[in-house]
Amino acid sequence: MLSQPGGCEIGPRPIDLHLRSLRELGANIEEKHGFLICEAKELKGAEIQLDFPSVGATENIILSAVFAKGTTIIRNAAKEPEIIDLERFINRMGGKVKGAGTATVTIEGVEKLHDVEHGIIPDRIVAGTYLVAAAITGGKIELTNVIPEHLQSVIYKLRESGCRVDVKNRAISLEAPDKLISIDSLKTLPYPGFPTDMQSQMMALMSVADGISIFVETIFENRFKHAEELTRMGANIKVNGRIALIKGVKRLTGAKVTAKDLRGGAALILAALAAEGETIIENIKHIDRGYDNIHGIIEGLGGKIIKRDTPIQD
Numbered sequence: 001m002l003s004q005p006g007g008c009e010i011g012p013r014p015i016d017l018h019l020r021s022l023r024e025l026g027a028n029i030e031e032k033h034g035f036l037i038c039e040a041k042e043l044k045g046a047e048i049q050l051d052f053p054s055v056g057a058t059e060n061i062i063l064s065a066v067f068a069k070g071t072t073i074i075r076n077a078a079k080e081p082e083i084i085d086l087e088r089f090i091n092r093m094g095g096k097v098k099g100a101g102t103a104t105v106t107i108e109g110v111e112k113l114h115d116v117e118h119g120i121i122p123d124r125i126v127a128g129t130y131l132v133a134a135a136i137t138g139g140k141i142e143l144t145n146v147i148p149e150h151l152q153s154v155i156y157k158l159r160e161s162g163c164r165v166d167v168k169n170r171a172i173s174l175e176a177p178d179k180l181i182s183i184d185s186l187k188t189l190p191y192p193g194f195p196t197d198m199q200s201q202m203m204a205l206m207s208v209a210d211g212i213s214i215f216v217e218t219i220f221e222n223r224f225k226h227a228e229e230l231t232r233m234g235a236n237i238k239v240n241g242r243i244a245l246i247k248g249v250k251r252l253t254g255a256k257v258t259a260k261d262l263r264g265g266a267a268l269i270l271a272a273l274a275a276e277g278e279t280i281i282e283n284i285k286h287i288d289r290g291y292d293n294i295h296g297i298i299e300g301l302g303g304k305i306i307k308r309d310t311p312i313q314d
Contacts, residue, residue, distance in 0.1 A: 182211030
């Protein structure tokens with residue numbers, strides 16, 4: 001028995017793909033009073049067609065199918081790098097997964113796995129956030145231990161904004177221009193498209209760029225909550241449903257704002273670094289879920305940031 005999942009309130013996040021897929025593998029799942037009661041004496045391989053290339057659903061099916069009897073085929077699977085890394089991990093333990101990174105993933109069930117040591121891939125969203133931090137402050141940065149291929153869509157947009165971005169092996173260096181240029185448009189899409197998890201950070205960047213940008217959010221319908229908070233800091237942003245229009249301003253100003261979700265909170269930190277005066281960001285628990293010691297790293301890069309565990313009283 002487990003409770004219904006939570007997470008950031010960025011729009012409907014149904015788990016119907018997960019539940020339907022697990023049922024197709026032979027699991028019995030009942031939904032009662034906000035809880036899921038799951039039971040499976042035996043799982044059997046199946047052909048599963050996903051209506052949407054969901055990362056979580058793809059990963060859950062792979063994990064469930066590892067010990068299922070027979071062959072499981074996932075069609076319209078998500079292609080994110082994290083799924084490729086999961087395949088490598090499972091196969092190193094003796095699993096039989098192939099096709100990760102493509103639209104079709106095949107899993108042959110095995111009876112057992114063995115222990116291994118495995119280093120997970122670098123977090124591409126964290127890396128992208130620090131690249132934007134350098135860009136929005138007019139600075140320079142070099143990131144090491146990254147996989148540039150995983151950040152191609154982000155790098156492309158940063159170059160479009162006027163940043164000089166150089167890639168070498170497992171390192172990315174960025175130098176901000178004297179004046180940021182607005183990007184014409186940004187549309188979030190499943191990988192290898194532009195990640196929805198970088199949309200808010202790029203919106204903060206475009207809020208101080210020269211010109212007008214149009215953002216289209218296709219993944220989550222309520223992922224513009226940060227726009228209102230950026231507006232409190234002087235940004236010129238208009239939102240209509242899944243579309244946002246950002247007209248760059250010369251300077252943001254410090255304000256008291258609230259992190260309403262993980263990536264939106266990161267965007268507020270970036271905006272605060274570029275703003276004139278002091279910014280207070282409340283509800284930072286969201287940010288802490290996705291970034292390890294972000295305040296310490298930014299401070300090490302030259303930013304002026306202090307983390308307080310208790311809210312500041314007016």
